[in-house]
Amino acid sequence: MSEKTILRALKGERLPVPPVWMMRQAGRYLPEYRATRAKAGDFLSLCYTPDLAAEVTLQPINRYGFDAAILFADILLLPQALGLDLWFVTGEGPRLSTVTTAAGVRALKPASAIHDTLSPVYETVRILRRELPAETTLIGFAGAPWTVATYMIAGRGTPDQGPAHAMKAEDREAFSTLVDRITEATIDYLSAQIEAGAEVIKLFDSWAGSLRGQDFDDFAIEPTRQIIAALKSRHPGIPVIAFPREAGPRYTGFARATGADCVALDNSVSADWAAAEVQKDGCVQGNLDPRLLVEGGETLETETRRIVRAFSNGPHIFNLGHGITPDADPENVQRMLAAIRG
Numbered sequence: 001m002s003e004k005t006i007l008r009a010l011k012g013e014r015l016p017v018p019p020v021w022m023m024r025q026a027g028r029y030l031p032e033y034r035a036t037r038a039k040a041g042d043f044l045s046l047c048y049t050p051d052l053a054a055e056v057t058l059q060p061i062n063r064y065g066f067d068a069a070i071l072f073a074d075i076l077l078l079p080q081a082l083g084l085d086l087w088f089v090t091g092e093g094p095r096l097s098t099v100t101t102a103a104g105v106r107a108l109k110p111a112s113a114i115h116d117t118l119s120p121v122y123e124t125v126r127i128l129r130r131e132l133p134a135e136t137t138l139i140g141f142a143g144a145p146w147t148v149a150t151y152m153i154a155g156r157g158t159p160d161q162g163p164a165h166a167m168k169a170e171d172r173e174a175f176s177t178l179v180d181r182i183t184e185a186t187i188d189y190l191s192a193q194i195e196a197g198a199e200v201i202k203l204f205d206s207w208a209g210s211l212r213g214q215d216f217d218d219f220a221i222e223p224t225r226q227i228i229a230a231l232k233s234r235h236p237g238i239p240v241i242a243f244p245r246e247a248g249p250r251y252t253g254f255a256r257a258t259g260a261d262c263v264a265l266d267n268s269v270s271a272d273w274a275a276a277e278v279q280k281d282g283c284v285q286g287n288l289d290p291r292l293l294v295e296g297g298e299t300l301e302t303e304t305r306r307i308v309r310a311f312s313n314g315p316h317i318f319n320l321g322h323g324i325t326p327d328a329d330p331e332n333v334q335r336m337l338a339a340i341r342g
């Protein structure tokens with residue numbers, strides 16, 4: 001069989017039709033996901049039950065034939081494996097016990113202890129490698145250290161990441177120690193996913209956009225660079241997609257600075273700008289506004305075609321600028337795919 005399309009794009013090949021997958025493609029917009037989640041009881045039980053996590057990972061592949069499957073798990077399982085309490089409040093989101101001091105950082109479990117909690121995730125990866133169609137690429141993932149730290153410090157999602165910025169300002173050393181601990185644990189976590197069968201790794205830095213100036217270098221670029229260097233030295237050739245969401249002008253040069261093979265773009269940057277500034281360094285993915293999968297209509301098709309055209313001169317994986325939302329219409333995903341694949 002010829003090499004999988006996603007892997008070819010990640011090596012820098014320009015393909016006549018871009019391969020496609022979607023962030024949060026296994027999720028609440030799909031009735032079959034809601035049914036399996038009900039069977040599991042709650043979101044975390046779904047993440048930690050390998051048969052059910054594999055089942056929901058496969059649902060969007062079976063329905064739409066995406067070129068990649070993304071492991072079903074969550075970026076907040078890692079803080080839990082480091083010793084924090086984690087729970088999800090229905091309709092609100094995640095809650096964690098917090099780390100805000102040097103003593104709190106010292107009390108975390110060592111990186112070497114994470115596998116006790118996370119081994120079901122590796123089992124999900126093994127099941128998926130057996131069950132996925134031969135042409136479908138399996139993506140493993142983790143949160144990037146800054147984004148994971150923002151949840152560990154605040155104990156929840158925050159609009160401006162205020163508590164994390166406050167700890168960084170008040171005790172930069174303790175904050176850096178926390179970021180280093182997450183970095184080390186993330187390397188071990190992703191290595192274990194690769195050993196279990198993940199073929200590509202994605203790092204989600206959802207809150208990268210709130211880091212300014214030197215902080216962006218120290219806490220968005222540097223930990224990502226360290227993770228990618230360690231993964232590529234342990235697993236030569238493993239491709240990595242980095243998503244420094246809302247990095248704006250700092251998308252320029254991000255692949256070169258971190259060693260990422262592909263940069264994922266949110267929908268606040270223009271595709272034409274990114275084609276000139278970001279795609280010149282390698283593969284890009286993303287950029288379609290997830291709202292369009294709620295609204296549908298002519299705009300969904302014209303915007304999809306516009307993004308395909310803008311990135312048609314270089315390596316490109318079609319994706320959204322952020323996750324598909326629970327109110328999206330599954331039929332609109334078919335319309336998007338028809339506009340991409342013709």
Ligand SMILES: Cc1c2[nH]c(c1CCC(=O)O)Cc1[nH]c(c(CCC(=O)O)c1C)Cc1[nH]c(c(CCC(=O)O)c1C)Cc1[nH]c(c(C)c1CCC(=O)O)C2
Pocket residue numbers: 022023024025026027028037043070071072073074075076092093094141157204206323
């Ligand atoms: C910040 C973040 C989290 N998780 C993730 C991020 C980074 C990407 C982003 O910016 O969205 C990443 C993530 N979360 C999930 C996946 C699975 C793979 C996939 O994309 O399909 C992935 C890759 C499942 C999930 N993670 C979550 C759900 C919804 C849970 C449910 O079924 O009730 C899913 C399918 C819950 C979650 N998990 C998180 C939040 C803030 C929430 C609540 C918000 C929400 O409900 O969308 C943390």
